[in-house]
Amino acid sequence: MKRRWKGDDSGAALPLVLVLVTVVAVVLGALLSFADTSVRTTVALRDQAASAYTADGALQAGINAIRNGTFTGAAGEHCFGGSDTLTLPNFGGAGSAAVSCTADPAKVLIQCPSLSVCNRPGNAILTLGTGGEDGLNIQQPTGSAFRVHGVVYSNSNIRVVNGSLDTNTAVYARGACAGTIRSTPAPSCGYGGSAIGADPGYAPALTSVPPRQPLPPCTKAGSLVTFQPGYYDDAAGLSAMMSSSSKCKDSTWWFTPGTYYFDFHNSAPVRPPSLPGGTDEWTIDNGYLVAGTPVDESGRIIAKPPVPAKIPGACDNPIEDAKAVGVQFVFGGDSRLAVKAGQAEICGTYRADRPPVALYGLTSGAESPVTAALGPGSVTGGFTGGTTASLSKVDGAGATWVAPGKSGGTATLTATGFSPATAPPAGTILTSAKVRVVHSNDNGASKDARTAQFTPAGGSPIPLTLSTPNDGSTATDVTDVTSQLAQAVYDGTFTGGQLGYSVNVKHEGTELVDALQLELSYTPPALRAESGCTQLLYTSPSACALVTAVNNSGNRFYVQGTTYAPKAVLDVTLNNATEPIFRFGVIARSLWVKETGSVTFTGAVIEVPDDSPGFVFGVYLSAYVCPGAGTCAPSGTPSARARVAYVDGDPTNPVPGARQVSVLSWSGNR
Numbered sequence: 001m002k003r004r005w006k007g008d009d010s011g012a013a014l015p016l017v018l019v020l021v022t023v024v025a026v027v028l029g030a031l032l033s034f035a036d037t038s039v040r041t042t043v044a045l046r047d048q049a050a051s052a053y054t055a056d057g058a059l060q061a062g063i064n065a066i067r068n069g070t071f072t073g074a075a076g077e078h079c080f081g082g083s084d085t086l087t088l089p090n091f092g093g094a095g096s097a098a099v100s101c102t103a104d105p106a107k108v109l110i111q112c113p114s115l116s117v118c119n120r121p122g123n124a125i126l127t128l129g130t131g132g133e134d135g136l137n138i139q140q141p142t143g144s145a146f147r148v149h150g151v152v153y154s155n156s157n158i159r160v161v162n163g164s165l166d167t168n169t170a171v172y173a174r175g176a177c178a179g180t181i182r183s184t185p186a187p188s189c190g191y192g193g194s195a196i197g198a199d200p201g202y203a204p205a206l207t208s209v210p211p212r213q214p215l216p217p218c219t220k221a222g223s224l225v226t227f228q229p230g231y232y233d234d235a236a237g238l239s240a241m242m243s244s245s246s247k248c249k250d251s252t253w254w255f256t257p258g259t260y261y262f263d264f265h266n267s268a269p270v271r272p273p274s275l276p277g278g279t280d281e282w283t284i285d286n287g288y289l290v291a292g293t294p295v296d297e298s299g300r301i302i303a304k305p306p307v308p309a310k311i312p313g314a315c316d317n318p319i320e321d322a323k324a325v326g327v328q329f330v331f332g333g334d335s336r337l338a339v340k341a342g343q344a345e346i347c348g349t350y351r352a353d354r355p356p357v358a359l360y361g362l363t364s365g366a367e368s369p370v371t372a373a374l375g376p377g378s379v380t381g382g383f384t385g386g387t388t389a390s391l392s393k394v395d396g397a398g399a400t401w402v403a404p405g406k407s408g409g410t411a412t413l414t415a416t417g418f419s420p421a422t423a424p425p426a427g428t429i430l431t432s433a434k435v436r437v438v439h440s441n442d443n444g445a446s447k448d449a450r451t452a453q454f455t456p457a458g459g460s461p462i463p464l465t466l467s468t469p470n471d472g473s474t475a476t477d478v479t480d481v482t483s484q485l486a487q488a489v490y491d492g493t494f495t496g497g498q499l500g501y502s503v504n505v506k507h508e509g510t511e512l513v514d515a516l517q518l519e520l521s522y523t524p525p526a527l528r529a530e531s532g533c534t535q536l537l538y539t540s541p542s543a544c545a546l547v548t549a550v551n552n553s554g555n556r557f558y559v560q561g562t563t564y565a566p567k568a569v570l571d572v573t574l575n576n577a578t579e580p581i582f583r584f585g586v587i588a589r590s591l592w593v594k595e596t597g598s599v600t601f602t603g604a605v606i607e608v609p610d611d612s613p614g615f616v617f618g619v620y621l622s623a624y625v626c627p628g629a630g631t632c633a634p635s636g637t638p639s640a641r642a643r644v645a646y647v648d649g650d651p652t653n654p655v656p657g658a659r660q661v662s663v664l665s666w667s668g669n670r
Contacts, residue, residue: 055639058623062099073617074323076301096632104618121585124150140595149607212427218248229258236278255291263332272490284342292326292347315347318356334532348561358561365527377417398514408505418518419496426492432521443509456497545571640668
């Protein structure tokens with residue numbers, strides 16, 4: 001064995017080598033770890049950038065898809081055709097992406113660059129009466145505030161009984177002001193006048209009377225009763241249907257979109273049997289009236305309103321939806337509406353160029369009574385020489401029959417026709433109908449027998465009264481058949497008839513039928529200016545308002561659109577209001593509003609919308625990226641978000657590709 005001598009340093013380098021190797025290994029490991037982290041970070045950043053670029057591209061694709069579509073944010077529409085999700089498979093070479101879309105609360109374009117180019121009224125309240133009655137009369141409990149959003153303008157006076165009238169802008173009265181009025185600037189009473197106080201002269205949606213509509217069936221309580229646009233003339237029938245004793249009480253009365261003309265004739269002195277007598281006031285004392293396109297609580301369009309309907313919010317509101325298609329209720333003559341214990345919501349139609357008038361009181365138009373003497377169109381029988389022309393007038397040259405010998409004989413004549421040149425439309429009121437028979441016999445005797453009858457087409461024979469002159473003179477016999485023809489004329493089914501004439505004599509002589517005439521006087525339906533009690537000063541005990549809403553339990557009344565009745569009074573009591581009752585302004589001759597102590601709504605009761613902020617509608621877009629996947633679903637946290645606004649030249653008729661786009665916000669997860 002080899003012994004190690006003291007002082008021998010062989011092997012001493014080994015620890016140094018081990019230390020050096022360890023140090024090098026540690027340093028190299030750290031360097032490799034740092035390099036790996038750097039590589040991983042680079043890859044992650046590159047993937048994140050790719051995802052961000054993909055998300056941005058997906059948002060741009062979504063924005064462009066809506067720009068090139070017709071989506072307007074209206075209830076029931078989808079952003080991308082039939083879906084609110086745009087799928088982008090194999091998008092950008094990094095996988096796939098998807099874009100989800102949620103409509104911003106729909107915005108309509110409200111603009112009023114001038115009073116002549118304006119789709120909203122210039123005032124929240126405009127009264128046009130110039131004296132003899134209050135222009136604006138507000139009655140409420142002490143300490144209450146009647147709030148208005150928009151200009152208040154009275155062409156006469158303003159009277160505030162207790163509480164105050166508050167508006168966010170100006171108040172003008174050409175007459176005196178009484179009571180507390182708070183406005184900015186201060187109210188101008190005794191004002192000299194300006195253009196904003198003039199009647200805007202909105203035209204009705206009607207240029208002629210639409211076809212008369214019968215009242216729909218009413219057989220079951222708590223049902224949906226559907227009305228169609230057209231002409232309605234029976235206030236008593238409508239009121240009976242919408243009463244607490246009706247067979248269909250507690251129902252939803254749905255007036256489908258379109259134009260309705262109400263010109264009631266229950267007070268007319270002459271009426272057909274099917275039109276009951278009464279006043280010309282339609283009363284809603286039960287149930288839920290919904291007029292316009294129905295929507296659910298979220299504002300989406302539905303096929304039909306529920307029973308019961310939730311009012312307000314039951315129909316598509318033109319202040320919220322540029323696609324809103326509603327109704328226009330047009331009132332003529334002394335026709336009027338009273339809302340008592342029932343509930344009613346009336347929604348107008350959005351227009352880009354004029355206000356959405358929902359209630360309209362006619363300012364012009366009158367009935368045109370027709371008088372016609374109708375003759376036959378054909379003649380048959382044993383008489384000779386009778387022509388349709390000769391029998392249509394009294395001229396002594398009608399149809400003749402010569403008795404064959406001294407024993408006389410019998411002869412008949414049948415005349416068919418008596419048709420008006422233009423058939424009276426349904427709803428026509430027949431005021432007079434008379435059959436005139438002019439006849440003679442040059443050898444007449446008291447024992448001569450003559451009979452005649454008029455049979456309307458599709459009807460029963462009506463006996464006519466004939467005289468028997470015995471001196472050879474001419475007899476003119478007139479029989480009133482008004483009551484027998486009134487219903488057919490009213491139903492629009494009268495098309496003429498047939499007149500049969502028969503004579504039997506016991507002597508020689510010549511029988512002459514000189515003329516056969518049906519004399520009609522009738523009044524077809526017409527667009528009539530408001531009249532009767534609606535035109536009396538409201539200080540008169542006989543005066544009546546076009547619209548009345550009274551303080552009954554359960555009463556609710558909302559007009560989602562402009563109310564235009566420049567020659568009438570509106571008298572509304574607020575009891576259960578939960579939002580503005582008149583949206584888009586009120587124009588009337590005089591406005592009376594009463595607030596009860598139970599009113600808890602603190603917002604503006606009457607308003608006109610402000611001009612739009614510059615865009616029609618907006619959407620919220622969220623982009624989702626799925627790297628390496630063929631398809632992508634919108635779930636989890638989106639990679640990017642954007643809020644985008646679109647402007648159409650005409651919001652009701654968008655042109656794909658021609659829309660202006662504004663990106664209001666853009667954010668991404670980096």
